Amino acid sequence: MSESTGRLSAALADRYRIIQRLGEGGMATVYLAEDLKHKRQVAVKVLKPELAAVLGAERFVQEITTTASLQHPHILPLFDSGEADSFLYYVMPYIEGETLRDKLNRETQLGIDEAVKITTEVADALDYAHRHGVIHRDIKPENILLHDGRPMVADFGIALAVSAAAGGRMTETGLSLGTPHYMSPEQATAEKDLTNRSDIYSLGAVLYEMLTGEPPHMGTSAQQIVMKIVTEDVPPVTRLRKAVPPHVAAAVAKAVEKLPADRFESAKAFLDALADPHFTVASPGIGPTPAALGGGRRLTFGLGAALVVMTVVAMWALLRPAPPLPVIRYAMAFPSDQTPVVGGFALLTSDGARLVYAGPSAQPDRWQIWVKARDRLAATPLLGTDGVSSAALSPDDASIAFVQGNTLLKMPLAGGAIVALAEDASNAPGSVTWLDDGTILYVTVGIRPFQIAGVAGDGGPPKMEWSSDSLAPGSLTPLPNGRGVLLQLCPAPCNRSDVYALDLKRGGVSKVADGARAAYYLKTGDLAFIANGTVLVAPFDLASLQLRGAPVAMIDSVSLEGGTTPYFAVSASGTVVTRRGRDLVAQAYRLVWVDRTGRETMVDSSWTFRVTQFAGNYGWALSPDGTRLAIGLNTPEGDDIWVKPLPRGPASRVTFGASSENRPRWAADGRSVTFVAADGLVMRRADGTGMDSLLYRGPLDEGFLSHDGRWVILRRGATSAASGGRDIYGFRLGADSTPLPLVATPYDEMAMALSPDDRWLAYQSDETGQVEVYIRPFPNTGDRKVQVSSGGGTGPVWARDGHELYYRRGDLMMMAVHVTTDPVLQVGDPEELFRIPDNVALLDARFYAPWDVGPDGRFIMARSVSDRPPTESPLVVVENWFAEVKASVYR
Numbered sequence: 001m002s003e004s005t006g007r008l009s010a011a012l013a014d015r016y017r018i019i020q021r022l023g024e025g026g027m028a029t030v031y032l033a034e035d036l037k038h039k040r041q042v043a044v045k046v047l048k049p050e051l052a053a054v055l056g057a058e059r060f061v062q063e064i065t066t067t068a069s070l071q072h073p074h075i076l077p078l079f080d081s082g083e084a085d086s087f088l089y090y091v092m093p094y095i096e097g098e099t100l101r102d103k104l105n106r107e108t109q110l111g112i113d114e115a116v117k118i119t120t121e122v123a124d125a126l127d128y129a130h131r132h133g134v135i136h137r138d139i140k141p142e143n144i145l146l147h148d149g150r151p152m153v154a155d156f157g158i159a160l161a162v163s164a165a166a167g168g169r170m171t172e173t174g175l176s177l178g179t180p181h182y183m184s185p186e187q188a189t190a191e192k193d194l195t196n197r198s199d200i201y202s203l204g205a206v207l208y209e210m211l212t213g214e215p216p217h218m219g220t221s222a223q224q225i226v227m228k229i230v231t232e233d234v235p236p237v238t239r240l241r242k243a244v245p246p247h248v249a250a251a252v253a254k255a256v257e258k259l260p261a262d263r264f265e266s267a268k269a270f271l272d273a274l275a276d277p278h279f280t281v282a283s284p285g286i287g288p289t290p291a292a293l294g295g296g297r298r299l300t301f302g303l304g305a306a307l308v309v310m311t312v313v314a315m316w317a318l319l320r321p322a323p324p325l326p327v328i329r330y331a332m333a334f335p336s337d338q339t340p341v342v343g344g345f346a347l348l349t350s351d352g353a354r355l356v357y358a359g360p361s362a363q364p365d366r367w368q369i370w371v372k373a374r375d376r377l378a379a380t381p382l383l384g385t386d387g388v389s390s391a392a393l394s395p396d397d398a399s400i401a402f403v404q405g406n407t408l409l410k411m412p413l414a415g416g417a418i419v420a421l422a423e424d425a426s427n428a429p430g431s432v433t434w435l436d437d438g439t440i441l442y443v444t445v446g447i448r449p450f451q452i453a454g455v456a457g458d459g460g461p462p463k464m465e466w467s468s469d470s471l472a473p474g475s476l477t478p479l480p481n482g483r484g485v486l487l488q489l490c491p492a493p494c495n496r497s498d499v500y501a502l503d504l505k506r507g508g509v510s511k512v513a514d515g516a517r518a519a520y521y522l523k524t525g526d527l528a529f530i531a532n533g534t535v536l537v538a539p540f541d542l543a544s545l546q547l548r549g550a551p552v553a554m555i556d557s558v559s560l561e562g563g564t565t566p567y568f569a570v571s572a573s574g575t576v577v578t579r580r581g582r583d584l585v586a587q588a589y590r591l592v593w594v595d596r597t598g599r600e601t602m603v604d605s606s607w608t609f610r611v612t613q614f615a616g617n618y619g620w621a622l623s624p625d626g627t628r629l630a631i632g633l634n635t636p637e638g639d640d641i642w643v644k645p646l647p648r649g650p651a652s653r654v655t656f657g658a659s660s661e662n663r664p665r666w667a668a669d670g671r672s673v674t675f676v677a678a679d680g681l682v683m684r685r686a687d688g689t690g691m692d693s694l695l696y697r698g699p700l701d702e703g704f705l706s707h708d709g710r711w712v713i714l715r716r717g718a719t720s721a722a723s724g725g726r727d728i729y730g731f732r733l734g735a736d737s738t739p740l741p742l743v744a745t746p747y748d749e750m751a752m753a754l755s756p757d758d759r760w761l762a763y764q765s766d767e768t769g770q771v772e773v774y775i776r777p778f779p780n781t782g783d784r785k786v787q788v789s790s791g792g793g794t795g796p797v798w799a800r801d802g803h804e805l806y807y808r809r810g811d812l813m814m815m816a817v818h819v820t821t822d823p824v825l826q827v828g829d830p831e832e833l834f835r836i837p838d839n840v841a842l843l844d845a846r847f848y849a850p851w852d853v854g855p856d857g858r859f860i861m862a863r864s865v866s867d868r869p870p871t872e873s874p875l876v877v878v879e880n881w882f883a884e885v886k887a888s889v890y891r
Contacts (some may be wrong), residue, residue, distance in 0.1 A: 204255025
């Protein structure tokens with residue numbers, strides 16, 4: 001117990017027992033106490049010592065007793081007041097519940113009906129008090145208590161008592177009456193003789209915040225807010241919340257008029273207008289005219305009318321709203337060694353002045369964080385971030401949280417010490433976001449059900465917030481005031497993702513937008529979401545977490561990086577960065593043969609195709625005799641498996657499911673293909689006839705049969721680019737009841753390839769810090785491990801005779817390694833064959849080999865029809881985008 005609390009307890013010991021300190025406001029400190037006489041809990045409010053010193057006990061007690069007679073269901077009564085050991089105090093009932101400020105901090109906006117109900121009941125209390133000659137003078141969310149949903153106005157008349165008792169000497173206290181956001185213009189300019197219309201303005205400002213999420217005027221200082229109250233119009237409430245009924249919007253506009261004479265004549269008239277669906281005003285939301293400021297009833301500043309006008313005019317010149325800035329668009333190109341990587345992320349600081357993005361690393365097939373300032377020609381890498389997979393900026397832009405392997409880390413955006421926040425080898429972090437209450441949320445992607453966990457920005461133990469088997473790998477984006485996040489769910493069979501809002505305050509999720517890949521809450525109060533490559537914007541109700549109007553298309557052709565996440569970022573100030581054009585997997589391709597020297601031959605110049613789109617799960621495989629190609633194609637019917645005769649002839653469709661089927665492999669007899677489907681690994685005849693055989697039921701990323709048909713090899717665990725989730729399993733058909741771990745480590749294992757004799761398993765892993773190719777004996781994979789590549793290695797494929805293994809090095813060089821297995825495994829030195837052209841290397845080889853090898857040793861690859869790789873597309877920057885949003889969404 002502090003010294004002052006001890007003194008207070010002793011001073012009030014004969015009447016009240018102090019239990020605990022509840023909080024502190026602008027004028028008083030609040031304590032929970034027991035009323036010893038009446039055996040009830042009460043709230044004892046003790047004036048600040050500096051205020052009490054100016055007031056004097058006798059005058060304060062005399063003035064405060066004028067409010068004790070107020071008896072109304074929505075007014076918190078005054079029980080007692082007095083002076084004890086130099087403490088000036090007053091006593092009110094202790095109400096279990098919360099203040100309206102607490103509720104707004106939690107929910108930001110309230111439902112329209114609820115906001116109007118609270119306002120009408122408070123207005124009824126104000127009308128009663130005004131008719132008894134008492135003006136509150138300090139209506140604000142902090143002074144409205146909510147008890148069982150019923151509002152009660154606290155501190156009624158306390159501001160008047162303090163002001164009267166001070167005798168105009170409030171400046172000596174260093175305190176000010178009234179909260180700037182809710183002050184009426186006449187109160188903001190220190191007019192002494194306030195009327196009931198000042199309270200009406202303050203209540204109108206509170207209703208404005210309940211509906212829109214913010215008071216009528218915002219600023220970085222009390223002085224700036226006061227000047228805006230005096231000089232600037234209040235924006236119509238419908239500009240920030242389109243769903244507000246016209247009569248409610250009109251009532252709000254009249255309540256917050258600059259001149260008291262233009263407001264409601266009474267609080268009763270205000271509540272009647274809120275209940276009247278036909279209420280309207282001639283010109284809602286119009287601020288003061290020159291005549292209003294210069295003539296008629298003038299605002300009294302206490303220093304003379306002429307000084308008032310001069311001051312207001314001078315401040316108006318300094319603080320008047322600047323004309324809207326034009327919307328500007330331009331392309332942003334980068335040097336080749338700084339270009340944002342395909343499949344990466346982009347972030348913007350709040351002011352839009354710095355772009356933070358995933359760019360190239362010194363290690364092939366890995367990313368690091370780069371920062372590009374608007375006023376600098378070159379971007380700068382953040383040292384120590386090599387291997388990053390996702391990132392999020394802190395609300396103040398001072399720090400960045402990022403995922404590196406299995407660890408969530410934090411560092412200053414300017415560079416510096418890196419701090420680990422969370423680490424789990426079996427449940428690696430994926431997408432990450434940073435809420436404005438300081439909490440960092442991230443998706444754990446190693447073990448189903450996937451989870452959203454939270455950790456404090458300054459460290460501490462992680463806390464599981466929510467989990468779901470349907471959680472999709474898309475980005476997390478924050479909602480304001482720590483309310484929650486926007487995320488993507490993809491319920492089985494997962495043929496599309498929808499955007500949902502996870503409400504951390506109330507709990508649960510609610511659907512926001514169908515068929516969307518990502519969503520972003522805008523400072524305009526709207527929601528931007530991306531569906532079919534188009535950015536759509538609609539008004540958004542933070543209270544219900546639902547769209548409140550028809551979406552308007554704003555930006556088209558946003559790239560879907562890797563078929564999953566849009567390349568799009570928007571700052572709090574309205575700057576946008578995006579990459580335009582179709583995503584890489586949506587490009588049109590032609591098949592080419594490539595020999596060991598790199599010479600290309602077109603397979604069928606008349607045939608173009610698009611690979612399967614879902615999550616970038618593309619792939620193809622040559623039949624054992626090399627005369628047919630099984631391939632995952634995207635058509636208007638969706639993602640399906642097709643078989644194409646070589647070199648020419650029409651492709652025939654093998655699968656017809658509504659969900660995505662992808663990554664085909666041939667059975668050794670050449671009559672059937674296996675492929676990944678929504679319910680597991682399926683085998684079907686290559687001509688599309690007959691019944692399906694479900695080889696494995698459950699989620700997986702790739703799978704196939706061994707050449708002898710005895711084993712099923714599969715990989716599971718991929719939901720993002722984060723390390724640690726992907727492992728290789730296998731089971732013997734008819735012998736094993738569950739898959740057995742073949743290569744299951746804290747790292748990522750991918751791109752499986754079984755040798756033709758089923759004795760050796762090649763795969764790629766990032767266990768050294770970069771992706772390399774390895775070989776293990778099969779099925780006894782724990783007996784030995786040989787690293788094949790150096791300098792990066794992806795997409796291993798065996799030659800048909802099993803004597804060579806091919807892979808792509810990190811610099812796009814196709815490599816060959818001679819392999820002998822008798823009497824023991826021996827791997828020769830890697831041999832450079834040819835550099836894979838950029839237009840052939842578009843499809844990512846980090847997770848699955850986008851090529852195969854024919855019986856004659858040639859590679860079959862896919863060349864983009866476009867002459868210009870999308871990776872060379874510049875980023876597009878849009879400045880002042882919010883002006884365009886407001887003009888389009890609210891036209």
